[in-house]
Amino acid sequence: MIRYIRWCAYFCALLLLALLVNIARVQVWESAAYGANPANKRSAIERYAEPRGDILVDGRPVTGSRDSGQLLRYERTYADGPLYAPVTGFSSQTYGTSFVERAEDAVLSGTDPGLSAFPLWYDLSRGRPAGGNAATTVRAAVQRAAYAGLGGKRGAVAALEPATGKILALVSSPSYDPAVLSGTGAKPRGAWAALNADPARPMLNRALRETYPPGSTFKIVTAAAALDAGVVTDVDAPTRTPDPYPLPGTSTLLPNAATGCEDASMAEAVQWSCNTVMAKIGVQVGLRRMTEAARRFGFNTEGLRVPSWVSRSNFDTDMSLDQLALSSIGQFNTTATPLQMAMVAAAVANGGELASPYLVERTTQDDGSPVRRGDRRSLGRAMNPATALRMQELMVKVVEQGTGRNAAIPGAVVGGKTGTAQHGVGNAGTPYAWFISWARTEGAALPAVAVAVVVEDASADRGDISGNGAAAPIARAVMKAALAAR
Known part of the structure; x- marks a missing residue:
């Protein structure tokens, strides 16, 4: 037994x-x-069992959480959702997250180890700390000025602090309200389908993800490359450029929209946006040096994050001379995001040094205790300091006496460059209107803001599409707001 x-x-x-x-x-x-x-469903239930941390602008939350009373308890809410959608993105119980909501998800959802001095305790207890907050670099007044300036037209605005790379405004238009995607069920699914079917593409972040031909705004890169390479030593010297200019190796003649460009100097070419002169200068600089200059400004660079990823801006590295001529005036295959062109203006304003743009100033615990800070980081020198000073002078002349007079601000020094970029088959599409600029208060040591504006609204009167007419007034409003906010 x-x-x-x-x-x-x-x-x-x-x-x-x-x-x-x-x-x-x-x-x-x-x-x-x-x-x-x-x-x-356990992980989803746990994820939405507590309120999500907030995204802050000027120290105030532009997000929140609502108790839905459902199995997935807390839904995301947004204050001024369309205004801040390009910054916050969405946090949806059905479709996940995007932009800052995605990049800082671990902090906002309370799963980041930095939110607790004893993260192992939460692992053992299967709990988690309260969601932390992400404080952005965006200034509310600057964001509102950019959003109001676009007024629903298709386009985008990016504004930076040149010395630090802080993103002061990031606007894409038309926009959408992220709150319509927050929950579960038929309403979020219907909203998702409608937004994705909308031909205006309101969910596209045009400031970060769309690339456009930059047109004449790219002439700033070409002029800086010419000065750095020693191809141009006297910006006021005649360039012996015919009008129109025969593209090298072809019978195609490149015309000018402006008058008085024959034999114009580089200073006059920037001031009046002469295609012929800048195309010839780009050819003289040569493919290798133009490619290197574009790279120093941020073109052809993969992996830029702010912390959301940014589309790659392009300057071809293998071209014939006629293609190089067109690329040097922002045409052919040259494309750029609005953020990239704001970086071009910022590099000029910052004495040639290019600061890496960033959108999150710091992340904190729920009680405000710091988790991480977004530190300033340099991407290197885009041009020599002497070249930057000369380019500042040329850009100021554009605003004071040239094609960008609509950007002038009393009591401030403003530099700018207009652009009207052709596109479409046979350039039949309505041109995109560009303006890039920077501004500082008179007597200030450093510029306070650098801005890029692009307007692509296909419903606009074609005759009104120009950098000075459509984009410069928006840039002026944004710069005024940034100067007042300092």
Whole structure:
């Protein structure tokens, strides 16, 4: 009898051991697979069981959380959703997250280890700290000025602090309200379908993700390359450029929209936006040096994050001379995001040094204790300091006496460059209107803001599409707001 009891005990111990092994298998080796299984709602329930941390602008939340009373309890809410959508992105229980909501998701959702001095305790207790906050570099007044300036037209605005790279405004128009995507059920699904079917593409972040031909605003890069390379040593010297200019190796003649460009100097070419002169100068600089100059400004650079990813701006590295001529005036295959062109203006304003743009100033715990800071980082020198000073003079002349007079601000020094970029088959599309600029208060040591504006509204009167007419007034409003906010 005792022997049978002993065998029974052995068998029970074996069953217990098998149970422990199976528990270990489920909890350790297969836990990730079970957690990722769409049928497992535990992680989603836990994720939305507590309010999400907030995204801050000027220290005030532009996001919130609402108790829905549903299984996924807390839904995301947005204050001035369309205004800040290019900054915040969306946080949806159905479609996930985007932009700052995605980039800082670990902090906002309370899963970042930096939110607690004892993260292991939360792992053991299966709890988590309250969601932290992400304070942005955006200034509310500057953002509102950019949004109001576009007035619903298709386009974008990016504004930077040149010395630090802080993004002061990031606007894409038309926009949308991220709150319509927050929950679950038929309404968010219907809103998602409608937004994605809208031909105006309101969910596209044009400031970060769309690339455009930059047109004449790219002439700032070409002029800086020419000065750095020593191709132009006297900006006021005649360039012996015919009008129109025969593109090298072809019978195609490049015309000017402006008058008085024949034999114009580089200073006059920037002031009046002479295509012929700047195309010829680009050819004289040569492909290798033009490519290197474009790269120093940020073109052809992969992996830029602010912290959301930014589309790559392009300057071709393998071209014929006629293609190089067109590329040097922002045409052919040259494309840029509005953020990239704001970086061009910022590099000129900052004495040639290009600061890496960033959007999150700091992340904090729920009580305000710091987690991480967004530190200033240099991307290198886009041009020599002497070249930057000369380019500042040329850009100021554009605003004071040239094509960019609509950007002038009393009591401030403003430099700018207009651009009207052709596009479409046979350039039949309505041109994009560009303006890039920077501004400082008279007597101030450093410029306070650099701005890029692009207007692509296809419903606009074609005759009104110009950098000075459509884009410069928006840039002026943004710069005035930035100067007043300092």
